[in-house]
Amino acid sequence: xxxxxxxxxxxxxxxxxxxxxCDAVYLGGxxxxxRQNAANFSDEELAEAVRECxxxxxxxxxxxxxxxxxxxxxxxxxxxxxACKLGIDGLITQDLAxxxxxxxxxPELEIHASTQMTLHTVSGFLLAKELxxxxxxxxxxxxxxxxxxxxxxxxxxxxxxxxALCMSVSGQCYMxxxxxxxxxxxGLCAQACRLPAxxxxxxxxxxxxxxxxxxxxxxxxxxRLGAASLKIEGRMKRPEYTAxxxxxxxxxLSGEDYDRSLLEGVxxxxxxxxxxxTSKTGAAMFGSRTKDDVEAAAKVLPALHALYRSEYKRSQxxxxxxxxxxxxxxxxxxxxxxxRAEYTGELPQEAVNRPADSGYFEKQLSKLGxxxxxxxxxxxxxxxxxxxxxxxxxxxxxxxxxxxxxLRYGHYTRRCAYEDRKFTFAPPNRNGRQELRIxxxxxxxxxxxxxxxxxxxxxxxxxxxALLGAGHPAEKLCAVMPRFTFNEKRDIxxxxxxxxxxxxxxxxxxxxxxxxxxxxxxxxxxxxGLNAANSLALRxxxxxxxxxxxxxxxxxxxxxxxxxxxxxYGIIGAGRLPMMLTVNCPIRAERGCKNCTGGIYDRTGxxxxxxxxxxxxxxxxxxxxxxxxxxxxxxxxxxDFVMLTMYDESPERVRDILEAFRRNEKLSGEGMTSGxxxxxxK
Numbered sequence: 146x147x148x149x150x151x152x153x154x155x156x157x158x159x160x161x162x163x164x165x166x167c168d169a170v171y172l173g174g175x176x177x178x179x180r181q182n183a184a185n186f187s188d189e190e191l192a193e194a195v196r197e198c199x200x201x202x203x204x205x206x207x208x209x210x211x212x213x214x215x216x217x218x219x220x221x222x223x224x225x226x227x228a229c230k231l232g233i234d235g236l237i238t239q240d241l242a243x244x245x246x247x248x249x250x251x252p253e254l255e256i257h258a259s260t261q262m263t264l265h266t267v268s269g270f271l272l273a274k275e276l277x278x279x280x281x282x283x284x285x286x287x288x289x290x291x292x293x294x295x296x297x298x299x300x301x302x303x304x305x306x307x308x309a310l311c312m313s314v315s316g317q318c319y320m321x322x323x324x325x326x327x328x329x330x331x332g333l334c335a336q337a338c339r340l341p342a343x344x345x346x347x348x349x350x351x352x353x354x355x356x357x358x359x360x361x362x363x364x365x366x367x368x369r370l371g372a373a374s375l376k377i378e379g380r381m382k383r384p385e386y387t388a389x390x391x392x393x394x395x396x397x398l399s400g401e402d403y404d405r406s407l408l409e410g411v412x413x414x415x416x417x418x419x420x421x422x423t424s425k426t427g428a429a430m431f432g433s434r435t436k437d438d439v440e441a442a443a444k445v446l447p448a449l450h451a452l453y454r455s456e457y458k459r460s461q462x463x464x465x466x467x468x469x470x471x472x473x474x475x476x477x478x479x480x481x482x483x484x485r486a487e488y489t490g491e492l493p494q495e496a497v498n499r500p501a502d503s504g505y506f507e508k509q510l511s512k513l514g515x516x517x518x519x520x521x522x523x524x525x526x527x528x529x530x531x532x533x534x535x536x537x538x539x540x541x542x543x544x545x546x547x548x549x550x551x552l553r554y555g556h557y558t559r560r561c562a563y564e565d566r567k568f569t570f571a572p573p574n575r576n577g578r579q580e581l582r583i584x585x586x587x588x589x590x591x592x593x594x595x596x597x598x599x600x601x602x603x604x605x606x607x608x609x610x611a612l613l614g615a616g617h618p619a620e621k622l623c624a625v626m627p628r629f630t631f632n633e634k635r636d637i638x639x640x641x642x643x644x645x646x647x648x649x650x651x652x653x654x655x656x657x658x659x660x661x662x663x664x665x666x667x668x669x670x671x672x673x674g675l676n677a678a679n680s681l682a683l684r685x686x687x688x689x690x691x692x693x694x695x696x697x698x699x700x701x702x703x704x705x706x707x708x709x710x711x712x713x714y715g716i717i718g719a720g721r722l723p724m725m726l727t728v729n730c731p732i733r734a735e736r737g738c739k740n741c742t743g744g745i746y747d748r749t750g751x752x753x754x755x756x757x758x759x760x761x762x763x764x765x766x767x768x769x770x771x772x773x774x775x776x777x778x779x780x781x782x783x784x785d786f787v788m789l790t791m792y793d794e795s796p797e798r799v800r801d802i803l804e805a806f807r808r809n810e811k812l813s814g815e816g817m818t819s820g821x822x823x824x825x826x827k
Contacts, residue, residue, distance in 0.1 A: 154380040155184035161384035164453035169204035199557035232558035242681035261316030269657035296371035308378025313725035328826035356432035359417035385449040410445035461521035486548035570709025619647030680709035720790030721767035776811035
């Protein structure tokens with residue numbers, strides 16, 4: 146059977162997960178968890194969690210899945226060292242720095258590619274395998290046919306099957322960071338998507354809030370496809386939620402009945418959806434938490450307590466009893482792994498009434514109560530006319546279970562050796578001059594611009610084809626690969642056509658493009674979507690073949706300037722920052738494509754443009770304010786290039802932006818922002 150993976154945000158939730166039959170849990174320690182607002186586990190609680198799980202044969206995966214900065218690397222290394230010491234079964238991460246740290250310090254420790262890595266194609270999964278990931282968490286937006294492709298690959302595929310859906314593709318949401326300096330990639334998402342947003346100014350519609358996903362009717366199919374792990378979302382949820390979801394998933398897989406109303410009652414947002422799995426996106430997928438939902442939860446909570454009131458029986462033990470005259474009583478328990486606990490007691494007594502037989506021993510030894518054990522049978526060797534007091538058999542039961550607990554803990558705990566490595570980095574670049582690059586959506590935007598000193602002119606594959614047709618030299622053009630795709634083979638074919646026309650540069654907007662770019666022998670430039678935020682990640686990207694990379698715009702200017710010179714890097718200097726990458730267009734859901742308004746309003750009345758990539762099947766919600774650091778380029782002395790990203794700017798505006806950056810003068814205009822470069826994120 147596929148692994149049932151339960152979320153655990155606290156020790157109380159862990160108890161609920163274990164007592165309802167999960168196969169594995171994922172949890173966070175005191176630092177570097179993408180759910181920093183969960184209770185999480187102290188070092189002592191983490192050690193106890195490993196013990197309790199391993200006694201039950203349950204695996205423990207620790208999420209160290211935030212975006213890391215250089216200053217955090219030593220503390221992260223200590224967290225990995227502790228994971229090795231405790232016997233954590235695997236780490237879940239999004240940052241290449243942690244993958245490199247494990248490769249260098251503890252290569253036997255299993256690592257899983259977090260959903261924040263935005264892995265959703267064959268090439269992405271193959272690169273993850275190369276990087277040392279034994280498992281990859283597939284993006285939640287995938288239909289069955291794509292999941293089937295991924296499950297056939299050598300990397301294990303983990304699939305979300307129940308829980309909250311973010312409006313944005315995981316790892317590509319910057320709304321909380323840009324609006325309130327609370328970074329989702331740093332574990333502090335403020336859930337701005339659950340607030341009112343609409344095509345209509347002043348509307349109370351929650352147009353960025355999706356219903357919770359539930360793939361329960363599809364679980365057996367997912368198992369047949371080869372999904373290694375069925376993941377339940379919800380590390381911020383209470384014990385009753387985890388108990389209900391684990392019970393439902395386990396029951397569905399085993400063909401047992403369960404109360405579906407309890408599952409919907411404990412938590413939902415106007416019901417559930419399987420729209421991504423069935424390729425039925427649109428208005429039916431949207432929903433918000435209503436008063437009725439809250440009241441329903443209050444009604445079902447008492448019933449849910451019964452689900453985890455007692456232990457889930459995980460191990461059938463076979464007992465052996467030897468009761469012979471003149472010898473101390475001997476009892477042993479042996480579990481399914483061949484682990485044997487032994488008990489030696491008092492001398493047996495002559496029976497006054499009924500002598501002990503196999504039935505008597507089976508009755509007494511089967512009273513295993515609130516333990517993980519049940520009795521599979523008893524082998525009895527006994528002389529006639531003897532007996533043993535029930536009190537002694539009770540003592541034998543307790544001691545045997547305790548000893549077997551310790552044996553199982555040792556059996557299921559694999560501690561990895563950790564060897565210290567001192568990571569030193571090349572000093573930051575200080576060349577004092579940044580090359581200008583520009584991304585356009587239409588060749589006409591460059592009609593009035595002097596592009597002689599522009600290092601690269603970037604655009605989608607369609608835009609690059611048009612730029613070639615407009616006479617721009619191929620050696621200066623860079624194809625920006627789609628940030629999400631449902632047809633990677635088509636994208637590769639289109640890229641090959643451009644290569645045949647002389648294109649040699651691509652921007653890798655996700656990890657899959659590194660694999661593709663190397664195969665085609667292209668010069669690769671990392672996009673902001675790789676979330677490169679530390680020197681060690683830049684080192685890995687250099688080893689993978691990148692020529693340079695755009696640093697995460699969630700870093701402060703001072704943090705960017707301190708990055709080591711492991712790989713040339715640049716910044717986004719101008720444009721509307723992408724707030725969300727979504728494959729469920731909020732405008733289409735509310736108004737339909739024919740009535741597209743081109744943007745949505747938040748509760749404050751600000752308008753956020755929505756950029757459509759309809760053919761690729763995704764849209765991008767852009768910031769209401771316009772980023773520009775012209776006049777402040779001296780604050781980024783280590784940057785090798787500055788990317789100017791154009792969306793709907795006129796040719797005149799593009800010309801003015803280029804001139805402002807050439808002169809390093811402040812760009813004029815309303816609604817301007819310096820982004821997160823000076824205020825940073827939490």
